[in-house]
Amino acid sequence: MPELPEVETIRTGLEPKLVGRTLARVEIDDPRLTRPHDPREIAAELEGETVEALERRGKYLVVRFVSDRALLIHLRMTGGLLLGAGGLPADDPYRRAVVRLDNGSDVAYRDVRRFGTWLLLEPGELDPYLDARVGAEPLGRGLTARRLAEPIARRRAPLKAIVLDQRLFAGVGNIYADEALWWARLHPLRPANEVTSEELAELVRGVRRALRLGIARQGATLRDYRSSDGASGSMQEEFRVYGRDGEPCRRCGHPIEKTRVAGRGTWYCPACQR
Ligand SMILES: [Zn+2]
Secondary structure (H helix, E strand, C coil): CCCHHHHHHHHHHHHHHHCCCEEEEEEECCHHHHCCCCHHHHHHHHCCCEEEEEEEECCEEEEEECCCCEEEEECCCCEEEEEECCCCCCCCCCEEEEEEECCCCEEEEEECCCCCEEEEECCCCHHHHHHCCCCCCCCCCCCCHHHHHHHHHCCCCEHHHHHCCCCCCCCCCHHHHHHHHHHHCCCCCCEHHHCCHHHHHHHHHHHHHHHHHHHHCCCCCCCCCCCCCCCCCCHHHHCCCCCCCCCECCCCCCECEEEEECCEEEEECCCCCC
């Protein structure tokens, strides 16, 4: 949390408010956000930059500046960005940074557990940085079963771990991995190298279906996630397996079970996921 649909929801909410605006004043109160760099130095570097585009790659938010520099934001566990048109409440103990735009509105970065990161990249640094960490966008044309077949055939890891690999399925985290495997009717513990090409195609379809549903529902609100205008998402009402142990499978009625795969809580239907 937050995963691709939550980050995309934040991006689409902020994009029209940020693009074309100049960062007039930047305050970063938490050294963990920018480490190993001094937060005051990063804040000073950001002041005066004008936003050219707000993009997303996997779970990263990418603020591209007209200068060709970029601010790469990873929300990790509990990070979020909130827009306040006429200022923000001053008493939020989890606020870590505030950006004042040239039109007087504020964007606040909030993070309860403080694992999120802000990384300022110089021109030319962004693409190599992302290419080393993030695979093709699952909702774009770059991700196909045909291209995944070769890397997956060499892996004996359980499918759940494969779906969590950011270089294969960018932006998918624990929630959408379980949901995708349910849609694909694939067991999370199946060794990846035993999956047929038809099943791999089902997996790609399942990942897309789960992510699209998440975007349509503006993300899942379990603990701290909020969209940029403070609204909750409703994807949690659509969960087929995640967090539903003991409840009936919506496809076959068998009770959903919980196990652990790759150290992560994993929910699945033992009857219709093979
Ligand atoms: Zn079932």
